[in-house]
Amino acid sequence: MEHARHVFRVLFVLLVAVVVVVLGRSLLVPRSYGMYGPYRFDNVAEQASVRPPLHGGARSCGECHAERLAGLSAGAHRTVNCEVCHAPLGRHVQDGALVAPMPVDRSFELCARCHAKIEGRPAGFPQIVLAQHMDGATTGRACLECHDPHSPKL
Amino acid sequence: MPDVHADERPTPSAGAEPVSRRGFLSGAIRLGAGAYVLLAGGGTWSAENAAKYDWERHRWAYLVDTTRCIGCGSCVRACKAENDVPDGFFRTWVERYVVGQDASHVDSPNGGLEGFPPIQTAFAPTKSFFVPKLCNHCKETPCAQVCPVGASYRTKDGVVLVDGERCIGCGYCVQACPYGSRFLDPRTHTASKCTWCYHRITKGMKPACVEACPTATRQFGDLVHEDDPVRRAIERSRVSVLQQHLLTQPQTYYVGLDKEVR
Amino acid sequence: MPEISGFAFPNDIHVHWSLMIVMYPYITGFVAGSFIVTALYHLFGKEEFRPVARLAMVTSFCFMAVATLPLNLHLGHPERGIQVMVTPNFSSAMAGFGLLYTGYLVVLALEVWFVHRREIIESARRSRGAKRFLYAAMALGTYDTSPEALEIDHRAVRVLSAIGLPAACMLHGYVGFIFGGIKANPWWSTPLMPVIFLLSAAVSGIALLLILYQVTARLWRRHIEGVTVTAMARWLWFFLIITVTLELLEIIMLAYEKSESWHIISQLLTTRLEFSFISVQMIIGSLIPFILLAIVVMMNRYLHERVRNTLTMIASLLLLVQVFSMRWNVVIGGQLLSKSFRGLRSAYHPLLFDREGILVAIGLLVLPFVLLWIFDRVLPIDAGEPREAKPGAQADPPRAPASAA
Numbered sequence: 081m082e083h084a085r086h087v088f089r090v091l092f093v094l095l096v097a098v099v100v101v102v103l104g105r106s107l108l109v110p111r112s113y114g115m116y117g118p119y120r121f122d123n124v125a126e127q128a129s130v131r132p133p134l135h136g137g138a139r140s141c142g143e144c145h146a147e148r149l150a151g152l153s154a155g156a157h158r159t160v161n162c163e164v165c166h167a168p169l170g171r172h173v174q175d176g177a178l179v180a181p182m183p184v185d186r187s188f189e190l191c192a193r194c195h196a197k198i199e200g201r202p203a204g205f206p207q208i209v210l211a212q213h214m215d216g217a218t219t220g221r222a223c224l225e226c227h228d229p230h231s232p233k234l
Numbered sequence: 235m236p237d238v239h240a241d242e243r244p245t246p247s248a249g250a251e252p253v254s255r256r257g258f259l260s261g262a263i264r265l266g267a268g269a270y271v272l273l274a275g276g277g278t279w280s281a282e283n284a285a286k287y288d289w290e291r292h293r294w295a296y297l298v299d300t301t302r303c304i305g306c307g308s309c310v311r312a313c314k315a316e317n318d319v320p321d322g323f324f325r326t327w328v329e330r331y332v333v334g335q336d337a338s339h340v341d342s343p344n345g346g347l348e349g350f351p352p353i354q355t356a357f358a359p360t361k362s363f364f365v366p367k368l369c370n371h372c373k374e375t376p377c378a379q380v381c382p383v384g385a386s387y388r389t390k391d392g393v394v395l396v397d398g399e400r401c402i403g404c405g406y407c408v409q410a411c412p413y414g415s416r417f418l419d420p421r422t423h424t425a426s427k428c429t430w431c432y433h434r435i436t437k438g439m440k441p442a443c444v445e446a447c448p449t450a451t452r453q454f455g456d457l458v459h460e461d462d463p464v465r466r467a468i469e470r471s472r473v474s475v476l477q478q479h480l481l482t483q484p485q486t487y488y489v490g491l492d493k494e495v496r
Numbered sequence: 497m498p499e500i501s502g503f504a505f506p507n508d509i510h511v512h513w514s515l516m517i518v519m520y521p522y523i524t525g526f527v528a529g530s531f532i533v534t535a536l537y538h539l540f541g542k543e544e545f546r547p548v549a550r551l552a553m554v555t556s557f558c559f560m561a562v563a564t565l566p567l568n569l570h571l572g573h574p575e576r577g578i579q580v581m582v583t584p585n586f587s588s589a590m591a592g593f594g595l596l597y598t599g600y601l602v603v604l605a606l607e608v609w610f611v612h613r614r615e616i617i618e619s620a621r622r623s624r625g626a627k628r629f630l631y632a633a634m635a636l637g638t639y640d641t642s643p644e645a646l647e648i649d650h651r652a653v654r655v656l657s658a659i660g661l662p663a664a665c666m667l668h669g670y671v672g673f674i675f676g677g678i679k680a681n682p683w684w685s686t687p688l689m690p691v692i693f694l695l696s697a698a699v700s701g702i703a704l705l706l707i708l709y710q711v712t713a714r715l716w717r718r719h720i721e722g723v724t725v726t727a728m729a730r731w732l733w734f735f736l737i738i739t740v741t742l743e744l745l746e747i748i749m750l751a752y753e754k755s756e757s758w759h760i761i762s763q764l765l766t767t768r769l770e771f772s773f774i775s776v777q778m779i780i781g782s783l784i785p786f787i788l789l790a791i792v793v794m795m796n797r798y799l800h801e802r803v804r805n806t807l808t809m810i811a812s813l814l815l816l817v818q819v820f821s822m823r824w825n826v827v828i829g830g831q832l833l834s835k836s837f838r839g840l841r842s843a844y845h846p847l848l849f850d851r852e853g854i855l856v857a858i859g860l861l862v863l864p865f866v867l868l869w870i871f872d873r874v875l876p877i878d879a880g881e882p883r884e885a886k887p888g889a890q891a892d893p894p895r896a897p898a899s900a901a
Contacts, residue, residue, distance in 0.1 A: 083640055083642055083644040083645040083648060084645075084648050085638050085640060086613065086635075086636060086638040086640060086645065087648060087652065089636040089637070089638060090606065090609070090636065093636065094602070105581070105582050108578070108579075108582045109582055109583055110400075110583070113384070113583055114583075116390065117384075117387055117388075118384035118387065118583070118585045118586075118587075119384045119385070119386075119387035119397060119400075120384070120397055120399070120400060123395065123397040123399065123400075124289070124389055124395070126397075126399075127395050127429060127432045127433065128287065128432055128433055128436040129433060130432075130433050131317075131318075131433055132433075133316070133431075133433060133434045133437065133439055133442075134315055134316045134442070135312060135315075135316055135434075135439075135442045135445050135446070137439070137440075137445050157448075159448050159449065159450065160448040161308075161445055161446055161447075161448065163312070163445070163446065164306075164308045164312070164446050164448055167315075168312070168315050168316065168442075171315075192349075193306050193307065193348070193349035194304055194306040194349070194448070196352070197352075198305070198350055198351070198352045198353065199330070199332050199352070199353050199355075199359060199362040200304075200305050200330045200331070200332065200350060200362045200363055200364045201304045201305060201364075202301060202302065202303075202304065202363075205304050205449075207304075322497075323506075323507060324506045324507055327505075327506045327507075329503075339503075340503040340836070340838055341503060342503070342505075342506055344506075345506040367505075376678075376679060376680060379587045379588065380587070380588045380589070380590065380677070380678070381585055381588055382580045382584060382585055382588045382590035382591040382593070383576070383579040383580055383582075383583055383584070383585060383591070384583050384584075384585040400576065400579060400583075401572070401573070401576075402571050402572065402573045402574075402576040402577055402579060402580070403571050403572015403573045404570070404571055404572070404590065405512035405513060405572075406588065406590055406674070408507075408512055409512070409513065409678055409680070409681065409830075409831075410678050410680055411680060411835075412679065412680035412835055413505070413835065414505030414506070414507045414508040414834070414835050414836070415507065416507065417507040417510070418510070418512055418572060422572075423572030423573060424572055424573065480679055480680070496835075496836055496837055496838075
């Protein structure tokens with residue numbers, strides 16, 4: 081064993097390294113890691129509050145625009161959320177206070193996005209071939225000349 | 235066909251407490267902002283605080299009825315706005331399938347963000363349809379399985395999330411997802427994907443895409459409640475999931491999925 | 497933006513695993529392959545590998561030192577890379593990296609130490625000042641070079657080799673598992689992947705050492721042992737045959753079973769990977785070395801030494817290219833096909849001056865050789881062997897008694 085002294089030294093160095101690694105690791109592991117699985121549990125709460133919700137849904141619009149919402153709910157667009165054609169609630173109102181006017185897009189491209197006749201749309205869905213639907217150039221606010229976007233059925 | 239509300243706009247989940255709409259919304263925004271501030275101060279969310287939202291009392295699921303989708307792309311736009319999704323990457327997208335006798339064509343122009351243009355295929359189509367896609371929040375997630383540091387995980391209420399603070403940006407989960415739901419955010423260099431708007435559903439709201447869908451194609455439900463429409467649809471009508479043979483047990487179910495869809 | 501042919505999932509069009517992820521298995525392949533060569537002498541006692549055993553061990557060590565660099569260069573957050581060792585998620589093959597890498601590094605460092613211990617002590621005795629301190633520290637403050645101590649060193653090396661060989665195999669095998677375990681990607685998902693990677697690593701290691709052995713022999717003015725070259729060529733040929741058989745088998749199986757992915761994979765192979773797979777990996781990289789090595793192995797008796805050395809040198813250089821192209825085709829090829837199975841993206845071109853670019857990759861390949869040179873300056877690799885007398889010249893007296901080199 082006299083001649084194995086160097087082996088013991090090596091093993092000692094290894095032991096010290098292992099201890100250092102184990103101690104160091106325990107300092108680096110996050111507090112809530114492993115509570116419910118191999119992840120940091122604190123992150124669940126972080127994700128639940130990562131940002132304030134931007135969309136409010138049509139009901140939130142109705143809080144200030146009740147008649148508009150009532151008109152919409154009676155018409156053919158009753159399933160269309162206001163925010164789809166306008167913008168998400170959070171761009172218009174934050175914390176109950178108005179921050180910017182709601183954008184209003186009156187172009188026919190907006191209507192065409194849902195109602196142009198293209199491959200893929202279910203047959204029963206109201207869609208038109210723009211060029212055949214009306215005479216004259218289909219530009220600008222063509223759809224609005226006849227249709228009220230909040231109650232579009234003629 | 236599942237009896238889901240064709241003519242009603244999406245409702246909050248059946249288990250939510252009735253509260254005045256104004257109070258609810260401003261309370262939600264305040265809670266979100268407050269929690270944000272609390273988070274910036276580094277507070278810990280202990281299991282006791284979780285009583286405000288108890289993840290043990292929910293089991294979320296998603297239903298996509300492809301027979302109703304009109305390919306308007308409102309969902310893609312809503313998601314992008316709600317979650318600040320970078321350009322060129324998608325937490326959700328819509329695909330269009332144009333199928334003929336011997337050939338099929340699939341496209342997804344910019345994920346369907348601006349809707350779909352008209353299309354002419356070289357073959358005569360016999361059927362065509364849209365398929366919205368998003369993270370399936372699988373029960374047997376291949377993505378969380380391969381994360382080397384445990385940054386990707388599945389919560390008790392069934393949502394697969396990515397811890398942006400721990401993600402090392404190795405990209406292994408992106409490779410492992412069979413559905414192409416994940417991407418590496420070029421701004422944060424971490425993995426990112428659909429979270430079923432966790433910041434909304436924990437407040438009793440619906441994911442932004444469900445909120446935006448005008449045809450009730452996208453539906454979100456809580457499997458814990460017996461009379462939940464999504465649960466009913468899954469239990470009683472014929473539903474399928476994407477790439478079933480991979481046995482990832484997705485929690486996003488599809489109605490009317492065609493053989494052409496992968 | 498890449499061009500897509502067909503339809504790809506919108507998120508699927510990016511190649512996230514770049515040239516660095518091609519370099520990583522390439523480098524760890526050298527680590528494992530070199531260790532196999534040194535184990536053939538230290539563990540299996542094959543005398544014909546003795547001239548190359550020390551060189552192989554040190555080569556393995558120098559490549560090992562570089563192995564984490566491509567990974568850190570690739571990560572989105574390299575400063576968090578240590579988390580793989582702090583909170584490894586063991587369901588992930590990648591998490592194995594922490595333990596396997598550290599474990600193998602320790603084994604290899606110990607083995608290098610035991611093999612070189614006598615020279616370290618002698619260098620300590622011979623030097624003065626700072627150099628002496630350095631060597632004494634490396635010797636851990638012991639100066640025992642008695643035959644009993646050297647015998648213990650000998651046995652320690654054998655034990656470490658026995659542990660080191662499966663450790664080296666696992667170090668590279670798990671890399672194959674990283675790809676093989678991804679059921680989402682049909683080009684990667686096969687149980688054969690870890691085996692192919694490991695056998696390919698053996699090919700690259702032996703080929704590298706065939707080249708290094710001949711180059712260093714000329715540098716150190718040593719005779720190139722015909723027995724050694726022939727033995728290495730034989731093993732190289734053997735590993736090459738098995739590797740290519742398995743690489744082709746995977747494809748043949750996909751084609752035969754007409755698996756749903758075969759349509760897109762055959763497109764991948766014949767369009768995007770036509771040059772790198774068919775031309776480089778198979779024809780230039782496999783077929784030609786196969787023929788050259790067949791000549792060396794089968795017609796050994798009739799070959800002049802110079803011819804044998806040249807043929808093995810050419811075959812080895814081609815094989816180094818073959819192994820690189822195999823890594824490229826697996827890593828990059830797998831990302832060119834979309835999970836929709838309906839589309840392929842345009843070929844990936846690494847940039848020259850990028851963090852994950854071509855110059856960095858070349859630097860990563862050169863760095864181990866620089867380390868090798870530095871190692872040789874500190875502890876001459878060539879020290880242990882008695883010099884062979886050149887025909888006609890006077891034989892040098894051996895510098896030291898024949899050791900456990």
